[in-house]
Amino acid sequence: MDRLLNAMTGLSVLLIVMVLVSVRRARIRVEYSVAWLAGAAALLVFSRARVLLRTVADLLGVTYPPLALVLLVGSVFLLIFYRFSLIISQLKDDNIALAQRVAILEYHLQALKDHAAGC
Amino acid sequence: MSQAVAEAKLLILIPAFNEEGAIAGVVQAVKDVMPGVPVLVVDDCSQDATVTLARGAGAQILALPHHLGLGGCVQAGYKLAFELGYDYVIRVDGDGQHDARDIPGVFETLRTSGCEMVIGSRFVNGNGGQTSRVRTAGIQFFRMVLRPILGKTVRDPTSGFVGVNRRALGVFSRSFPLEYPEIEALVVLQRRRFQFVEVACHMQPRRTGRSSITPMKSIYYIVHVLLGVFVNVLKYERRAPKQSRRV
Numbered sequence: 143m144d145r146l147l148n149a150m151t152g153l154s155v156l157l158i159v160m161v162l163v164s165v166r167r168a169r170i171r172v173e174y175s176v177a178w179l180a181g182a183a184a185l186l187v188f189s190r191a192r193v194l195l196r197t198v199a200d201l202l203g204v205t206y207p208p209l210a211l212v213l214l215v216g217s218v219f220l221l222i223f224y225r226f227s228l229i230i231s232q233l234k235d236d237n238i239a240l241a242q243r244v245a246i247l248e249y250h251l252q253a254l255k256d257h258a259a260g261c
Numbered sequence: 262m263s264q265a266v267a268e269a270k271l272l273i274l275i276p277a278f279n280e281e282g283a284i285a286g287v288v289q290a291v292k293d294v295m296p297g298v299p300v301l302v303v304d305d306c307s308q309d310a311t312v313t314l315a316r317g318a319g320a321q322i323l324a325l326p327h328h329l330g331l332g333g334c335v336q337a338g339y340k341l342a343f344e345l346g347y348d349y350v351i352r353v354d355g356d357g358q359h360d361a362r363d364i365p366g367v368f369e370t371l372r373t374s375g376c377e378m379v380i381g382s383r384f385v386n387g388n389g390g391q392t393s394r395v396r397t398a399g400i401q402f403f404r405m406v407l408r409p410i411l412g413k414t415v416r417d418p419t420s421g422f423v424g425v426n427r428r429a430l431g432v433f434s435r436s437f438p439l440e441y442p443e444i445e446a447l448v449v450l451q452r453r454r455f456q457f458v459e460v461a462c463h464m465q466p467r468r469t470g471r472s473s474i475t476p477m478k479s480i481y482y483i484v485h486v487l488l489g490v491f492v493n494v495l496k497y498e499r500r501a502p503k504q505s506r507r508v
Contacts, residue, residue, distance in 0.1 A: 242337040
């Protein structure tokens with residue numbers, strides 16, 4: 143049990159460091175780092191606070207506390223993936239609309255240029 | 262017909278992606294059949310000489326800044342046509358599979374039937390002999406799926422030879438499926454109680470290039486389109502009141 147929880151702690155610390163470094167290098171925008179940092183922090187807290195983890199395991203009816211942690215972490219990250227799917231879909235829609243608008247504006251611009259050249 | 266064309270604002274829309282082998286011939290064939298009607302090639306960021314050849318053949322060009330896929334490409338053309346005040350738009354594929362001589366029939370039906378969409382169908386009057394067995398099986402499957410949703414049989418739901426009037430143009434310029442749009446577009450129209458009709462058209466073998474739908478992709482195609490159809494069926498939208506039919 144200790145080995146698994148230690149691995150979880152290591153994983154959460156690694157995730158926090160990776161996200162912070164990415165934010166610092168402007169690879170991840172701050173608003174999109176919050177969900178990752180919150181998820182990693184929750185993982186860190188539950189992997190270190192045995193009493194808290196046992197309470198949660200009892201609430202979930204799980205006899206092996208690390209399994210409760212895995213369930214919690216899995217749920218949190220599923221929600222994060224869902225949130226990012228929403229964001230990506232919105233960005234894709236915006237991107238398509240922008241690309242179409244650019245093409246239409248270029249079309250109008252070219253028509254104006256042709257008209258001016260013809261005058 | 263020529264007077265009708267002059268009175269109604271008609272645009273021929275040709276979505277194209279790397280169609281340098283066929284595009285000039287397609288534009289020329291359309292111009293021969295429909296002289297004086299503007300032809301707009303929507304280039305989906307081709308890497309070859311599609312734009313140059315289409316422009317050389319006399320088409321206007323709407324060049325997308327990056328590749329959007331067929332739905333995004335067609336919708337860009339619909340948006341421009343709507344902005345420019347066109348009453349009718351007929352879409353013809355850029356690979357030369359559609360016979361330009363069928364355009365007047367589609368236009369006439371679009372103009373006189375009152376339907377919002379006219380589909381050029383290879384299966385009306387039994388013209389579907391050129392279609393592969395796999396594609397025919399797919400078409401039959403989607404006919405079966407669409408029959409209860411649309412309330413009538415559509416014989417060629419995957420046809421890209423489609424004419425729309427300004428009402429449908431207004432809808433499609435706001436909401437149009439992005440990948441494999443033909444089948445989902447029918448459901449989008451049905452949700453607004455718009456009507457469509459099929460007219461006979463002739464399909465020719467693709468002049469150059471290959472279909473983007475490979476055997477592996479056809480599985481993805483079926484799943485994607487099925488999901489798209491059901492999402493459109495379930496989508497919450499204020500439905501338009503029933504209109505009196507003019508057909």
